Amino acid sequence: MTRVPEAMVAAAVHEHITDAIKDPSLIRLGPNLVLARFETMKVYAALGAVRSLLDSGIVRPGQTLIDSSSGIYALALAMACHRYGLQCHIVASTTVDATIRAQLEVLGATVDQMPPSASLQLDQERRVGRVRALLAERPDVHWMRQYHDEVHYAGYAELAEIAARSLPAGALTVVGAVGTGASTGGLVESLRQRDPEVRLTGIQPFGSVTFGSERLSDPEAIIAGIGSSIPFGNVRHTLYDRLHWVDFRYAMAGAVGLLREHAVFAGLSTGAAYLAARWEARAEPERTFLVIGADTGHRYVDKVFSRHQDALDPELLFPVEVGSLAELSLPWSTMDWARRAYR
Template sequence: MPVISAPHEFNVDDLFVDLRPIFGRDLFLKCEGFNFAGSIKIKAAAEMVTIAERSGRLRPGMTLVESSSGNLGVALGIIAAHRGYRFICVTDVRCNPLTRRLMTTLGADVRVVGEPAADEGLLGARIRYVQQLCAADDNHVWLNQYVNRANWQAHYRTTAPAIAAQFPDLDVLFIGAGTTGTLMGCARYFKAYHPGVRVVAVDSVGSVNFGGPAGRRMIPGLGTSVRPAILAESFVDDVVYVEEPETVRTCRQLLGHGFLLGGSTGTVISGALSWLADRSLRAVAISPDLGERYLASVYDDVWVRETYGDVLRDGESDLCLASPAIVV
C-alpha cells in the first residue's frame, strides 16, 4: 500500500488496457489518468517545479505562471497548493469548463484569453499574455513548458521505462503531440535503449507541430498553433494526423465498452488504428487523461453537432451524456 505526503508522489504507472477485443488489433493503452491531477501532466509539472526550485529560480513567496490548455494547469494548481505558491494559469476559451473550475477550486488565478494572435492563434496570444505578466513583475516565474527540458525529462525517467518494462517485445509506440514533452521524453528514451521500437507521433489536423497548416481545433490537449522548441523531429519515425470528428467517434466507441477516456486518447487511438491498418505489429498508445472533463464537449451530442455538424454515425449519438437525470 503506497503511503505519500505529497499529491504528486502517487501515480498508477503500470496500468494498460488490452484493446484487442474492441478494435481487433494488437494494441494496448497505457492509462495515465489515475493520480490526483487526473492526467499525465502531473509528471511534467512536478519535474519542472522541482528543477526550478533546485536551481534557485523559484523561491518561497514567488508566483508560478504558465500557459495551459487545461491539464497542466490542474497539475500545477495541485503542486502550487501543496508547496505554498500562488499560481496564475493562462488558458483560452477552448479549455473545458470543468477544468477551469478545478483550477480555481485549487486556488489558481485563471486568466482566459478570448482573442487569437493574428499569426499564432490562441496559443500565441496566451504566451504573449504570460510574457507581459512576467515583464511587469519579477516575482512571477514562467516555467515555460514549451522550451523546458524538464517537461520531456520527466517522461524519459518514468513513462518510457514503464512501457519498456511491460512490453519488451514492443514494435511501435503511439504518442500524442501537444507540447511534445511526453513524445520527446519517450522518443529519446527508446532511441537510446530500444532503437528497434518505432515511435509514431499522433497530431490533430490544424496543428503546426510538424509543419502542417494551421486550422481550427476545438478539443484541447493535442496540437499547437506555435511549434514547441523542445520538439526534435529526428527522434520521431512517423506522424499521423487525425480529424477531430474521428476523435469523437473513437472516444464514443471506447465508451460503448465502458471506457470513459479523454479527447487526446481518442485522437491517439484513432491515429494508431489508421497507421496499423495494413500492419501486424505489437503496439502501445498513451492515454493522457480520463473523460470526465469532456462531458460537455466530446460526449455531448449538442456540442458535437454545433461544432462539427452531423458527423455522428448510427448508434454513436445514443451515448449522449447530456440528457437530464430522471427523478423517480
C-alpha cells in the same frame, strides 16, 4: 502460514495526490495494442520540471510560477505547486472549462482566462501576450515555458521505467499526441536508451504548424493540446517515425469507439491516437503498440460524448497515405516521417 489473498494486500499510502494519479492504468485493447490511460499525464512533466528547478536553485520555495495552458498542464502545475509550497498563476485558454477552473482556484492558483475567440490561434496568441505582460509587471515570477523549456522532458524517464517493466519484450511503437512535444518525446528518448529501435508515431490536428498542416482548416477543431498555431521549441521532430493528421469527426469516432468497445472514458487526443494505433497494429501484428491516453473525457462531454449517436464507426474509417506535406488532406492522412528534421 496463512497466505493473504491478493485482493486483500494493502495498497500504498501516498504522501500527496500527485503520486497517486501520475502512474497510468495499462489496459489491453487488442492482441498487440495497449493503452496507457492517465487521469492527467502532465503531472509527470510538472513534477519533474518543478523538482529540477528547485534542486538547481532556479526557483525558490514560495515563488510564483506562471504558464499558459489549455487545461491539463494547468491542473498538473497547480498540483505540483501545492505539493512543493509554490504559488501558481495560469493564463488559461478559452477552452478551459468550469470544472478545471474551479479546481485551479481551490488549489490556490490565480487564473486569467482568455475570452471566447474565433480561432484557437487567436486564443494562443492572446495567452502568450498576456504572459509577457505579466512578466513585465512582475519580474519575480518564473515562466515555466512548457512549450519551450526542455526541463519538462525530465519527468517522463519514470514513465519509461513503468513501460519497460510492464510491456512484453520485442518491437514497440508509442502512439500519442505531439502537443508540446515533451510527453511523447520524453518517454521515447528514455525508452530508446534501452532500445534505439523503439518507434514513435505522433498525432496532429489539421491547422497545426508543428508538422506543416497549417494551410488546412478543420471547422470543428476543438482538440486542445495536440497541435499549435505557433512553433514549439520542445518538439524534437527527429524523434518521430510516423505522423497521423486526424480531424475532429474522426477523433470523436475514436473517443466514442474507445468508450463503447472498451469502457474507457478518455479525451479527444486519446481517441485520435487510438484510431491511428489500431490501424497500425493490424498491419504489424508482431509489434506492440502503446497508446498514450493523456487525460479523461470529462471536458468533452458536451461537444463529443453527448453526441455519441452521431459518431462515425471506427471500423469504416481509414487514412490516406501521403508522400509529402503538400498531399495532406482531411479527414485523416498519414505519412512516414523517418526521424527527419523540419525547417
